[in-house]
Amino acid sequence: MGARALVRAGTVDPSLVAPSVLAMLMQMTFEKLAKAALLRNGSMTVNAARATHRAASAMVSQLRRNRRLLAPLGGDIVWLDVLTIVPELERAHPQLAGPGGAQLEYPWEGANAEIRWPARDLAIAQRLCDPISNGGPRVIMFASKLVENFDQIYP
Numbered sequence: 001m002g003a004r005a006l007v008r009a010g011t012v013d014p015s016l017v018a019p020s021v022l023a024m025l026m027q028m029t030f031e032k033l034a035k036a037a038l039l040r041n042g043s044m045t046v047n048a049a050r051a052t053h054r055a056a057s058a059m060v061s062q063l064r065r066n067r068r069l070l071a072p073l074g075g076d077i078v079w080l081d082v083l084t085i086v087p088e089l090e091r092a093h094p095q096l097a098g099p100g101g102a103q104l105e106y107p108w109e110g111a112n113a114e115i116r117w118p119a120r121d122l123a124i125a126q127r128l129c130d131p132i133s134n135g136g137p138r139v140i141m142f143a144s145k146l147v148e149n150f151d152q153i154y155p
Contacts, residue, residue: 019125020118027089034059057087072149082142
């Protein structure tokens with residue numbers, strides 16, 4: 001099922017896409033979009049972009065500080081929920097989660113020495129597929145709108 005179909009459906013069916021896979025793909029999407037945005041507006045150098053996985057939270061911070069940037073997407077109020085999800089996805093990157101931290105790609109050891117893994121235990125992955133919060137379709141929709149309006153937001 002494609003991203004547009006997920007958005008049209010209004011929910012993410014875990015039987016069609018694994019929540020942890022969706023989380024990993026969205027984390028990578030926002031990292032790449034953020035690096036492009038920060039490189040374009042001069043907030044990041046090429047060397048810094050190559051060396052970090054923290055670009056998405058920097059982009060979200062800029063979007064929150066400069067409301068003009070989100071105007072083409074409907075404004076900041078429309079996307080408040082997504083603007084909290086993007087940094088959460090970023091923190092789940094293996095290099096940022098830290099040793100023993102919940103993360104997107106590999107199992108980790110829980111507090112009681114139990115083995116935990118992304119498909120079952122990663123909270124942000126479950127949140128993206130929660131039909132009540134509607135996080136998955138909203139994150140996909142935001143990424144799509146960001147791509148469509150990228151040149152207007154980041155001239």
